[in-house]
Amino acid sequence: MKKVFMVILVTCISVLVIFTGTSFIYAETAAVSIDIKPGIDNLTNPINLKSKGVVPVAVFSTAVEGVLTFDATTIDPASVIFAGASPVKWASEDVNLDGWLDMVFFFNTQSLALGSDSTSATLTANTIDAGGNITGTISGTDSVKIVPIKGAAAPTTVPKPKKSK
Numbered sequence: 533m534k535k536v537f538m539v540i541l542v543t544c545i546s547v548l549v550i551f552t553g554t555s556f557i558y559a560e561t562a563a564v565s566i567d568i569k570p571g572i573d574n575l576t577n578p579i580n581l582k583s584k585g586v587v588p589v590a591v592f593s594t595a596v597e598g599v600l601t602f603d604a605t606t607i608d609p610a611s612v613i614f615a616g617a618s619p620v621k622w623a624s625e626d627v628n629l630d631g632w633l634d635m636v637f638f639f640n641t642q643s644l645a646l647g648s649d650s651t652s653a654t655l656t657a658n659t660i661d662a663g664g665n666i667t668g669t670i671s672g673t674d675s676v677k678i679v680p681i682k683g684a685a686a687p688t689t690v691p692k693p694k695k696s697k
């Protein structure tokens with residue numbers, strides 16, 4: 533009887549620890565809005581993994597009734613990871629023209645840990661204060677469409693650019 537009680541007690545403590553741990557993680561990581569290839573190819577975000585270029589990813593600041601609720605410029609660039617890659621350059625810019633500066637990070641396409649069946653990619657980072665102390669973590673996800681390498685048959689859903697005349 534005593535043994536049964538102990539098992540129940542240990543189980544309750546375990547559940548409490550797991551629950552508390554989970555809550556802690558959710559409280560620390562804020563979901564933010566990102567846009568892979570901002571302004572262009574907005575719906576599909578096609579990525580050619582053989583490309584020697586860079587993929588820009590915008591992280592948006594958000595404001596509610598004129599007050600910033602998330603300031604993208606507090607992101608520590610050294611902590612940014614997108615699809616397993618670190619940014620090669622970055623800039624602050626008001627990408628969505630809402631009056632608040634956003635951040636754009638650029639990643640070498642060939643360093644992205646994406647496969648031909650990838651349909652989304654996630655950016656994570658720390659935010660820091662003026663003294664460099666970590667104030668929180670953020671995470672944002674957007675869709676991607678891995679496009680065939682040159683020479684492979686292109687799917688009909690991807691329109692080819694047409695030259696005017």
Ligand SMILES: [Ca+2]
Nearest residue numbers: 568569570574
């Ligand atoms: Ca996009």
Ligand SMILES: [Ca+2]
Nearest residue numbers: 626628630632
């Ligand atoms: Ca903005």
